[in-house]
Amino acid sequence: MEQLNNNFSTLTTLCAEQAIEIDPLMLQKLVHFGDCLEQWNRKINLISRKEDAPILIKHIFHSLLITRYHTFKKGEQVLDLGTGGGLPGIPLAITSPDTHFLLVDATGKKITACQEMIKELKISNAVARHIRVEELKGVRFDTVLSRQVASLDKLCIYASKVLKPNGILICLKGGNLESEISKALISAQKNNGFPATIKQHPLDGISPFFSEKKIVIACR
Helix, strand or coil: CHHHHHHHHHHHHHHHHCCCCCCHHHHHHHHHHHHHHHHHHHHCCCCCCCCCCCHHHHHHHHHHHHHHCCCCCCCCEEEEECCCCCCCHHHHHHHCCCCEEEEEECCHHHHHHHHHHHHHHCCCCEEEEECCHHHCCCCCEEEEEEECCCCHHHHHHHHHHHEEEEEEEEEEEECCCHHHHHHHHHHHHHCCCCCCEEEEEECCCCCHHHCCEEEEEEEC
């Protein structure tokens, strides 16, 4: 119980420092998700087991930082591509209850874990499916999210096939991305003109745990 209280306090402070407004019930659910994620990670390799930072910071708070650059709207359709352990989809579904999230991954065990965590947390606006993005036929999204599952140029190719005309791709990535960005912009002509622009938002000023981490937003 003491650890849960400490985690709640830590997350509350982090969100306040970044002007991320979240009500206490959502914060409690995010802490609960962190506990679920840690427990499932002992059974299935959802995230690295050699962490240099608490799950609450490196994975959950990291996911929430997307809301500094994108406001999830009521009825917005969001695809979390290669969700793994439900990141960033589950934290964002918790904090944006009027937005619809589809979490997909090609690894069945990971999706099973996501489905169980969604059920445990009673999240009604998120669905997890064991499916590849290439198999999503006739479905279009306002926003595609991804965390390090592929190079940016490949992610842009995937996103271009499932995004609505004014849709955007938001990625959590790290390192020097200039080469990936260049390739993505060059290949845009083959991808229905997507992306036309790509912006990087460095996160290293927020925490030393996010050294070289960036939020990358690609749009038409």
